[in-house]
Amino acid sequence: MKIVIVNGQNHVGSTCRIARDLARKVGGEVTEFFLPRDFDEPCVGCTGCFMKDRHKCPHFDKLEPITQAIDAADLIILASPVYVFHATAQMMALLDHYGYRWIIHRPEPQMFHKQAVCISTAAGGGMRSTNRDMSDSLFFWGIAKIYKLGYAIRAVNYDSITEKRRAKIERDTASLAARINRAYGHVKPGLRTKLWFYMVRFFHKQNRIGADWDYWEKMGWHAKKRPWQGG
Ligand SMILES: Cc1cc2nc3c(=O)[nH]c(=O)nc-3n(C[C@H](O)[C@H](O)[C@H](O)COP(=O)(O)O)c2cc1C
Incomplete structure (x- = not known):
């Protein structure tokens, strides 16, 4: 299995x-990345990715190693400490760059x-709001199965976490790893994802314009093809 870890901090x-x-x-x-070490750009708001193509992003080249690793991975792990009740600014800055691939635009x-x-x-x-910050993006990218820990x-560091708490983390990661392995190779998105897909498709029937429409047309999603079918 190919795994990518994106750490929302440098340490x-x-x-x-x-x-x-x-x-x-x-x-x-x-494959592992640390932010901001491996990507340190805030979105400039040019909307080039939304309106035209992701290659128009001024940070395209810098972002590409992370994008390629995410696209190649079977399992994506986004990990962020809670900073003022949310994911770190650098994690959010990375996710901003992938707005164009939300299901309402041009999902991969x-x-x-x-x-x-x-x-x-x-x-x-x-933790709930922080995981939500990250899972919102994962869901709207179309990720079939999303788990949260x-x-x-x-404690100030991992080694000073109490034995009891550490044992629980160990158990949770072991059982989640088993779940992920069981699902590997045959995950399918749930009803909520499909509803979003059909809502966007319906919207496209009324508004036949723009880069998003062209993309869906090219993918065959206005016709019979569906992104969750096939390999
Ligand atoms: C800028 C900053 C903001 C933080 N905000 C919160 C917070 O809102 N709630 C909280 O419980 N802990 C907060 N913390 C503590 C960290 O979330 C906590 O120590 C975390 O486990 C650090 O993870 P790390 O060891 O991976 O860096 C904050 C720490 C920093 C540096």
Whole structure:
């Protein structure tokens, strides 16, 4: 299995340790990125990606290694510590660059066959909103199966987490790794994703214009093809 880990911080802290532990238990070839080390640009709001093509993004070349790794991965792990109740600014800056591939625009068909995990850790709280920050993007990219792990670790680093809490994290990652492996190769998106797909398709019937319409037409989604069918 190909796994990509995107860390929303530059250091190997608790969040990264949990992400790596999960990836190790799943097993496979891991590619890892750290933000902002591997991508440090905020979206400039030019809308070139939305209106024309992703190649129009002024950060296209810088972003490409992460994009290629995400596109090639069977499992995407987004891992962010909670910063003021949300994912880190650098994680959000990365995700902003992929707005054009939301299902309401031009989703990549291979996303509909992938699994993803959002991981967040906090001192006390904010894991739900942080995981939501990341899972919103994953869902709207069309990712078929999304899991979330959030921990209030009540410690300044991974090694000082209590034995009991660490044992729970170990159990959770082991059982999630088994789940991911069981689903591997035959994941399909749920009803909510399909509803979004058909809503956009319906909208396109009324508004036959723009780069998004052209893309859907080229993909055959206005006709009988569906992104979750086939390999
Ligand atoms: C800028 C900043 C903001 C933070 N905001 C929160 C917060 O809103 N809630 C919380 O419980 N912990 C917060 N924390 C603590 C971290 O989320 C927590 O220590 C986390 O486990 C760090 O993960 P890491 O070891 O992977 O860096 C914050 C830490 C920093 C540096």
